[in-house]
Amino acid sequence: MAILNKPDKVHQAIAWHGDIPITNRYTAGVAGERFFREVKENGKFMGTRCPECDLIYVPATMFCERCFAELDEWVQVENQGQVVTYTILYWDLDDQPLAVPLVLALVQLDGSDGGLVHYLGETDPEDVYIGMEVEAVLKDPAEREGSILDIRHFRPIQV
């Protein structure tokens, strides 16, 4: 086995910073357009149902990935659900510590086979658990833009 000679002082090597300047404009798609419009305009979460596979996709999809049926049966699902799993983030994207840890959770929405990844708020990170019942907190209608961020976060349902 041969081995690369490791330079001792690589930080002294000639180096420069460059970037690849690219900006994108994304659409949410045929199904995504309707899903996010429902959230923005009506504060409702909608899924699409595949009758063949008996699955309700959330966020809604235009087709079933399992049987390739085109999906046109739209159903409203709940704005609440259960924490399937979660993490507590202590570092940001640049590998710098966060001032306040963030809780990110996968929430399966009641009445669906899908769900959303989003922040958990209005709770102490220590109190979060798998199986916790949570509900979506939406921005005020005037502030909504048709984005996933129209949901501020999910929060525990007060019993």
Added chain:
Amino acid sequence: MAMRKVAVVGAGMTRFVRRALETGKELSYEASKMALDYCDLTLDEVDCVVHGTAPDSFDGVHMKGEYLSDGSGAWRKPYTRCYVGGGTGVFAPIHGWYHVASGLFDICLVVCEEKMSSCQPHPQGAFLTIFDHTTERPLKPNLLWIFAMEMNRYMHTYGLKKEDIALVSVKNKRNAADHPCSLLGDANITLQDVLNSEVLAWPVQRLDVSPVTDGAVALVLAAEHVARRICDKPIWIEGVGWNLDTAYWTNRDLCYPRYVEKAARMAYEMAGITEPRKQIHIAEPYDPFDYKELHHLEGLMLFDRGKAPEATALGITQRNGDLPVCPSGGLLGVGNPIAAAGLMKVAELFWQLRGEAGARQVPGQPRRGVAQAWGDLMQVGTVAVLGV
């Protein structure tokens, strides 16, 4: 199917380092040259070249397959780059395998490279761009989110503690102390060191995860008639498999990698393996995180679901245990230059099965091993079975 037998006849590997002076081309060249020298082949004798490398943004070169082609020996040759994210390192030799098994080519050079240190300030920023632009990216999550949530689900499902999982990191970093190319080998690391390392995204701590790395690995594949002529002990690619699960989080079983099981079943069937726990002597599952080694051992059907941690605690997966797992030191110990790390696992099986692994040699003359990688949107499994 009328497919030809294909063997690995040579391997080469650069040292895995935090930041290499070498460009990606030069890293590719170093590994490729070593692999060809190993089996006394010249570039002229290579019929085709396969390159595997992960997202372009790590090296900061758009279409880096083309950029890396000269260092990979592709000048005026049939050349393709293949890519299945982190699964690329084991997929690249599969891609090479069907070039040769099909009868199209006799000798194929397989090269995997990554220069992650180019990405500033940290490759996490590049990783973020792989997630769904509408539903996930606006949340600007830390890269570790997806792994942390999967690990949490795995721990919850089987009632595991951090200690049960951190033992994998200890084992692999200790194993890597015997690897001359390793970035993170540490013969003296303890369970407490891992448990005391800082929390990045709970339950993932600093020493649960493999770091940003630069490096390259290359293999030479040959058809049977060539392999028998140029190599005293060819290591045969006996079976290959790959499989992709849904990219939708909630439609996937986060505590069990079904896609790895499906890939393994494909590879085992091709290799004629009916009882993997008896017929496989070494495993090199993908271990970018300590829990992933356990997850993957279960997906490879080498242990029952939820039982890989217990086997680890009992020492079964140690280099001198009943089923040595990551005797190389894995990604946690040797380092994680994405695609190169996966190919390193296949190279390790080559050296182990030839009895050339030096201080890392698994005792008892192992005759068959399995290597596996994982990636894309954390839902691809790639599997290769190699044997004497």
